[in-house]
Amino acid sequence: MTSLQEKLQQTASYIQEKGVNEIEFGLILGSGLGELADEIEDAVKIAYSDIPYFPISTVEGHAGQLVYGTLAGRKVLAMQGRFHFYEGYPMESVTYPVRVMAALGIHSLIVTNAAGGVNKNFEPGNLMLINDHINFTGTNPLIGPNDNEMGPRFPDMSHAYTIEYQDVARAAAKKVGLNLREGVYMGFSGPTYETPAEIHMARTMGADAVGMSTVAEVIVAVHSGLKVLGVSCITNLAAGMQANLNHAEVVETTERVKEDFKFLVKETLQEL
Numbered sequence: 347m348t349s350l351q352e353k354l355q356q357t358a359s360y361i362q363e364k365g366v367n368e369i370e371f372g373l374i375l376g377s378g379l380g381e382l383a384d385e386i387e388d389a390v391k392i393a394y395s396d397i398p399y400f401p402i403s404t405v406e407g408h409a410g411q412l413v414y415g416t417l418a419g420r421k422v423l424a425m426q427g428r429f430h431f432y433e434g435y436p437m438e439s440v441t442y443p444v445r446v447m448a449a450l451g452i453h454s455l456i457v458t459n460a461a462g463g464v465n466k467n468f469e470p471g472n473l474m475l476i477n478d479h480i481n482f483t484g485t486n487p488l489i490g491p492n493d494n495e496m497g498p499r500f501p502d503m504s505h506a507y508t509i510e511y512q513d514v515a516r517a518a519a520k521k522v523g524l525n526l527r528e529g530v531y532m533g534f535s536g537p538t539y540e541t542p543a544e545i546h547m548a549r550t551m552g553a554d555a556v557g558m559s560t561v562a563e564v565i566v567a568v569h570s571g572l573k574v575l576g577v578s579c580i581t582n583l584a585a586g587m588q589a590n591l592n593h594a595e596v597v598e599t600t601e602r603v604k605e606d607f608k609f610l611v612k613e614t615l616q617e618l
């Protein structure tokens with residue numbers, strides 16, 4: 347059987363052969379937020395379906411490709427579409443692209459997502475800087491034997507979201523006059539939206555937003571020694587806080603605030 351290291355090597359070599367080199371930042375673009383990749387200059391695009399050992403994305407609103415090039419003067423490799431646990435992928439597959447980006451030499455990962463607002467002060471359309479997370483998916487991508495060459499057995503999650511990067515994002519938001527919210531992202535497995543009781547629990551436990559992605563990717567990023575910046579787009583108020591929930595609203599809200607989102611990420615990236 348091919349080991350994870352061998353697979354990563356093959357995947358990374360394939361991507362490098364397409365002209366991807368000197369990457370600084372990995373960028374994972376959440377539901378409805380993929381348009382940012384269209385602003386990447388001198389773009390090299392690689393469909394997930396062409397990449398050895400890459401899973402294939404199934405969710406609406408995701409193009410399913412890597413886009414490499416320059417954004418805000420920085421060399422980035424963006425994922426237009428991610429892999430979710432609720433699609434049936436094991437956590438190893440959900441997080442495989444983060445391992446690949448680490449193997450390709452990124453030093454930082456920017457993760458973005460659509461999320462439900464749990465904090466009563468939030469409104470749909472707000473952007474939230476993620477300052478911490480709660481892994482409520484019921485599993486962990488690092489369960490299993492640990493390869494000490496890839497990272498420690500017991501990673502320290504005390505500063506999973508890099509403090510200096512949070513400072514830069516706050517300053518960037520201030521500079522462009524954007525009301526950037528801030529808080530804790532709680533990751534559920536999905537695919538159901540939460541019940542009102544679960545949202546009550548989430549708030550009681552300290553969550554400000556809930557979603558179905560991100561936590562596993564960030565755990566693997568920390569394991570790989572990467573710096574992390576996280577931004578949520580609050581697309582709706584969470585269950586019990588508004589009449590009902592649907593994916594159409596998530597897409598509509600990201601569509602409405604995508605210019606703010608793109609602006610914030612670019613301004614931040616420029617200063618990181």
Ligand code: HPA
Pocket residue numbers: 460461462463539540556557558581582583584585591596
């Ligand atoms: N819950 C979980 N995931 C989400 C939500 C939500 O309310 N909105 C967008 N993604």
